[in-house]
Amino acid sequence: MKSHRLKNVSRFVYWTPRILSILFVIFFMIFSLDVFEPGLSAKEIAIGLFMHNIPALILLIVVIISWKHEIVGGIVFILAGLLYIIMLIINSSEWYMLTWSLQIAGPAFLIGILFILNWRKKRIFNQSEILLQKTSQKF
Secondary structure, X not given: OHHHHHHHHHHHHHHHHHHHHHHHHHHHHHHHHHHOOOOOOHHHHHHHHHHHHHHHXXXXXXXXXXXXXXXHHHHHHHHHHHHHXXXXXXXXXXXXXXXXXXXXXXXXXXXXXXHHXXXXXXXXXXXXXXXXXXXXXXX
């Protein structure tokens, strides 16, 4: 019973940051749809889409790397959330922008924390497996 519960938690910690990070990247890409305006050429729209999607493309690359190396996703998503908050503080004099920034930075922090939890869980499991192998070799 206890191992079944642990297995469910392991699945949750494994899949949740991956699914949330994909949804987060899609959410960012939706913001680029404002480049579609009447009178723009296809080339101008393509350049606008690319420019608007640079942050999302960078995060997509991070998601791909994080699929195997969770620590990368943990660090980058937390730093991305912090960077977003810092940029808003620097560029805005309104205090309410800090609470507004948590709508973007909050999910980034959550994804980063979940990636780090998964990385740590995997690391502890690997260390215990190595210890078991060393112990079994002695006997």
